[in-house]
Amino acid sequence: MSIAVALFTRDLRVHDNPVLAAAARGGEVVPLFVLDEQILERKPLSANRIRFLLTALAELDTELRDRGGRLVVRRGDVGAEVARVVAEVGARTVHIASDVSRYSALRAERLRDGLSQHGCELREHSGTVTVVAPGALVPSSGAAHFAVFTPYFRRWLETPLRAVLAAPNTLTVPEIESRALPEPTELCAKPGSPRLSVGGESTGRKLVRRWLSGPVDDYATRSDDLAADATSHLSPYLHFGCLSATELVHRTDLSADGGHAFARQLAWRDFNHQLLAARPDLAWSNLRRGPVQPRTDPHAFDAWREGRTGYPVIDAAMRQLLAEGWMPGRARLIAASFLTKNLRIDWRIGADHFLRWLVDADIANNQLNWQWAAGTGTDTRPNRVLNPLRQAERNDPGGDYARRWLPELNTLSGNAIHRPWRAPLLAPDYPPPIVEVNGM
Numbered sequence: 001m002s003i004a005v006a007l008f009t010r011d012l013r014v015h016d017n018p019v020l021a022a023a024a025r026g027g028e029v030v031p032l033f034v035l036d037e038q039i040l041e042r043k044p045l046s047a048n049r050i051r052f053l054l055t056a057l058a059e060l061d062t063e064l065r066d067r068g069g070r071l072v073v074r075r076g077d078v079g080a081e082v083a084r085v086v087a088e089v090g091a092r093t094v095h096i097a098s099d100v101s102r103y104s105a106l107r108a109e110r111l112r113d114g115l116s117q118h119g120c121e122l123r124e125h126s127g128t129v130t131v132v133a134p135g136a137l138v139p140s141s142g143a144a145h146f147a148v149f150t151p152y153f154r155r156w157l158e159t160p161l162r163a164v165l166a167a168p169n170t171l172t173v174p175e176i177e178s179r180a181l182p183e184p185t186e187l188c189a190k191p192g193s194p195r196l197s198v199g200g201e202s203t204g205r206k207l208v209r210r211w212l213s214g215p216v217d218d219y220a221t222r223s224d225d226l227a228a229d230a231t232s233h234l235s236p237y238l239h240f241g242c243l244s245a246t247e248l249v250h251r252t253d254l255s256a257d258g259g260h261a262f263a264r265q266l267a268w269r270d271f272n273h274q275l276l277a278a279r280p281d282l283a284w285s286n287l288r289r290g291p292v293q294p295r296t297d298p299h300a301f302d303a304w305r306e307g308r309t310g311y312p313v314i315d316a317a318m319r320q321l322l323a324e325g326w327m328p329g330r331a332r333l334i335a336a337s338f339l340t341k342n343l344r345i346d347w348r349i350g351a352d353h354f355l356r357w358l359v360d361a362d363i364a365n366n367q368l369n370w371q372w373a374a375g376t377g378t379d380t381r382p383n384r385v386l387n388p389l390r391q392a393e394r395n396d397p398g399g400d401y402a403r404r405w406l407p408e409l410n411t412l413s414g415n416a417i418h419r420p421w422r423a424p425l426l427a428p429d430y431p432p433p434i435v436e437v438n439g440m
């Protein structure tokens, strides 16, 4: 009987996991996760993502144990640790999910070279992280990747979905040493967000059941309603691969308006991944020249990141980010547009702050959404500026979202909260607007 290694990365699940399914097919399997020192040494490390990662690993271990297996945890240099495990059990194959960042491409290259010296093969599985593999769809113009979403989405909808893979019924793991999972503070001393949602595959699957049993039906009409909080909240589970995006699409009714609109967002995720896979430099370089020349203003940046700009919808969003490590998509867009277009601060500075705090942050979605908002990316109308007052009136018409996060403004009722400068006596502790916008 042969032994294979399933090297988990951003695919922390047993359901619909091509990596685990392929590794378990041949016989014994080592379900392996390496706490990668190269990532752990990055400064600053995201306390929120570390905490989520550790709970996701604990849930993965439980899922594996339910099937007779367990998670093998190692810590150190990924190449060296995987080579050690391969030598200890005599594995002939290591399976891993293909991913799109420059770091993951280098990791795969190093693993392939290192393992070949042990007579072991690295097999990458492309349909693990995204629904449609990056590079599988190319425009008829002959370009290497899509840079406009609408034609990409048309093709994405026509692409046949691979079948969902059942979780393995039983797993046989050879005798091999494993480390205990560390406490979050062992990896990152900072406490992170007080109201962070945590969990892994089983928590994520419960959320999906609830989401698809009704709330998704209203997604097309309510996803931008900030107070209603009517989006799925699945992003961290998708980021860490506790959920399979392919399985989600299978289970979503694409013929219904809500289901179609929801799948469209999953296609945005794929779109960003295919772009970053083709252009890893876009993590930090502009796709195109932006409409404004960025300036340096540490005072304005501090006000933005601390939620003190004087615009309640922006400040609510930025305080939610610190408190929960998460924000609704519409709030991210308004906050990013404000930083880059109103305050004219470079998108990379805002993106870096999001990377620090967002529990779902990934290089593809974060950086490319920031570029979209800044007008340096794939927005077909790069000059558009989202007026924070109009956005607030449209997406928080009753002011409840702003009131939820700004207790010092709770004496302002209805949408009067969005213009606190008109009632200065009712908001004595709230700062004046940091910059002027139309409609004040």
Ligand SMILES: Cc1cc2nc3c(=O)[nH]c(=O)nc-3n(C[C@H](O)[C@H](O)[C@H](O)COP(=O)(O)OP(=O)(O)OC[C@H]3O[C@@H](n4cnc5c(N)ncnc54)[C@H](O)[C@@H]3O)c2cc1C
Binding pocket: 223, 231, 232, 233, 234, 235, 236, 238, 239, 262, 265, 266, 268, 269, 270, 272, 327, 328, 329, 330, 332, 333, 336, 354, 358, 360, 361, 362, 363, 365, 366, 367, 369, 370, 373
């Ligand atoms: C400036 C900015 C930064 C962002 N950074 C990230 C990030 O680091 N990680 C991340 O996953 N998303 C990011 N997004 C995209 C989006 O805002 C979040 O995915 C979404 O708000 C998460 O909430 P949800 O799970 O309730 O999403 P839902 O609205 O329920 O959407 C379902 C899923 O679709 C995907 N999705 C939704 N919108 C987008 C989008 N615009 N681009 C790509 N995928 C999308 C996500 O996986 C999400 O979980 C960013 C958006 C902006 C404007």
